[in-house]
Amino acid sequence: MKIIMLGAPGAGKGTQAKRIAEKYGVPHISTGDIFRANIKEGTELGKKAKSYMDQGLLVPDELTCDLVVDRISQPDAQKGYVLDGFPRTIPQAEALTAALEKRGEKIDYAIDVEVPDSNIIDRMSGRRACLSCGATYHLKYNPPKAEGQCDNCGASLVLRDDDKPETVRKRLDVYHSQTQPLIDYYKAAGALRGVDGTRDIDVVFQDIVGILGE
Ligand code: ADP
Ligand code: ADP
């Protein structure tokens, strides 16, 4: 089962992708997590990516596409995967389609988590992230069991630099101009499924299970 998650920053893609990965036994591949891990380790890729991420801009396609094509070629991804945060531009979607076509494969489902911009600032200002394992929480809607501490790995939770309101507004502009066109791209491919992402996390997940099957 090959799935991509679409939706604005903060729509709940990562939250739902983690649950899908767990239920269906496929890897959760998040380009944002890969970039943040590279920043933490101080790699060349991390240094380049950080300058874009801090401004709320997309990392250039040439730094992103090969990374993902390589990741989905790994042994653990042969049964399928859930891609979270990729593709984010039409050229990225085209690169993914071309890489899959070479192997006679395609994306089965593009799940669009629909949340209006007016909810996003609230979602992002309350988001707390674990930079060790990639888990995310929300102070109000999905709090960790112990304040400031990751349930999975115990690391300290942080407010991401790019989750500050000024940067979130920039990311929303970038989403509308560069990523939203993917909705039509995957509609044309027959893979698009929309879910109302404004409801509780569990309710949204039930909808997704309804699409993917038990
Ligand atoms: P969110 O969870 O809010 O959607 P991500 O963790 O997916 O954010 O991404 C954080 C940042 O990493 C993005 O704002 C962008 O700078 C960069 N990034 C992640 N995925 C991509 C991608 N596919 N193409 C370009 N930049 C990306
Ligand atoms: P994305 O990966 O799309 O950027 P996340 O999954 O990180 O989004 O979710 C953004 C924030 O909103 C997080 O703090 C998360 O805990 C919270 N969140 C996710 N889904 C919901 C929901 N259905 N209702 C309320 N808050 C949510």
Ligand code: ZN
């Ligand atoms: Zn953690």
